[in-house]
Amino acid sequence: MPRTVRLLVVARAVNRLGAFSLPFLTVLLTTGFGAAPAAAGYVGAAFGLATIPSRLLGGRLADRIGRRRTIVVGLAGCALAQLGIAASDSLASAACCAVLMGLAFEIYEPPSQAMIADAVGPDEQVRAYSLLNAALAAAGMGAGLLASALGRWDLRWLFVADALTCLLCALTVQLVLPPDHRTAAADTRPAAAVAPWRDRSLLVMLAAGTLFAVVCLQIMVALPLSLELTGLQPADAGLLFTASALTIAAGQPLLRLDRLATLPTPSAFLCGYLLMALGLAGYACAGSLAGYLAATVVWSLGDLLLVGRAYAFVAALAPAGGKGRYLAVYGTSWGIGAIAAPLAGTQLIAHTGTFGLWSTMCCACLTLAALHPAWMRAAGRRVPDAAHPQDEAVRTGPRT
Structure with a gap:
């Protein structure tokens, strides 16, 4: 790096x-x-x-x-x-x-x-x-x-x-970071070219990112309560969050493997969503701390595949001089999720129990797996470097 x-x-x-x-x-x-x-x-x-x-x-x-x-x-x-x-x-x-x-x-x-x-x-x-x-x-x-x-x-x-x-x-x-400077592209960019709220591709990413954020924040909000209702200690959520962090940190070398590094973005998203769904299904069925721990490792591997790819894809969508605004619009998904997740989680637990909560989150990930990668393949015609990151690197070389 x-x-x-x-x-x-x-x-x-x-x-x-x-x-x-x-x-x-x-x-x-x-x-x-x-x-x-x-x-x-x-x-x-x-x-x-x-x-x-x-x-x-x-x-x-x-x-x-x-x-x-x-x-x-x-x-x-x-x-x-x-x-x-x-x-x-x-x-x-x-x-x-x-x-x-x-x-x-x-x-x-x-x-x-x-x-x-x-x-x-x-x-x-x-x-x-x-x-x-x-x-x-x-x-x-x-x-x-x-x-x-x-x-x-x-x-x-x-x-x-x-x-x-x-x-x-x-x-x-x-x-220690390099000073700011304005580029020629930033000085001459047309105003309409960097209007992120008019970019349909970005809005699709925002919609998918919001649903993904609701799922992720649901884990943060509802996991302690879910453990308590299962008969475990709510404080064990801290152990599970630590296991997730360790999985994401220890899994970084996997991203350098040729098989993963050259994987097209739609395929990576499909695998990531399926791993998330499998881990959340594990939460729905888990009755012991060991079961919750195994499920946490699985969904964390899915998170490992998804987060970096999502931001890279949005950055590739942005026109010259507009990366900050594009990434900001996409990032509002977490603010929306922060409002929706507690409301949805408490209602689902109250009416369907922990099995219904995690099953619903699993279905949300399966929905994303079915729809989002297919759309990204179409959007990849506009952003070929995002759909196939290695191809663009071969054509243009690394940018500095």
């Missing part, structure tokens, strides 16, 4: 190492400020809603003022909001800071993804995005340990530590 990608991955991993405050926001609002659970839930929903315009703003700024500047602005905004939450003396001020944090929370994502697309050629983008995903997953394991230590002391310190890692990441990005 180029030096820019390696440094960006390290910087984001440092940031992820401290990103453990958000799951404790509701707890802090109820225990520290006396908020009712329903009120704390509304604040959490407002935060999730604010992340959608946050990501869109990040994409626009990435293409307007540059990748590095946008990353620094987003991380600094997150840090200030988190320090505001830690220093709040009332529920109203804490809620306002939480919404402000949501407005800054996703700004640095589109420029990070666009910087990777700028730094490597099409044949390496899948591996580069997968490396970033693996580094964030691995750092997430350390984040849980830090949260366990600081959370026993005072929950406010979680937000202070998170703010410090944001500032450290921003400083690293500012000092």
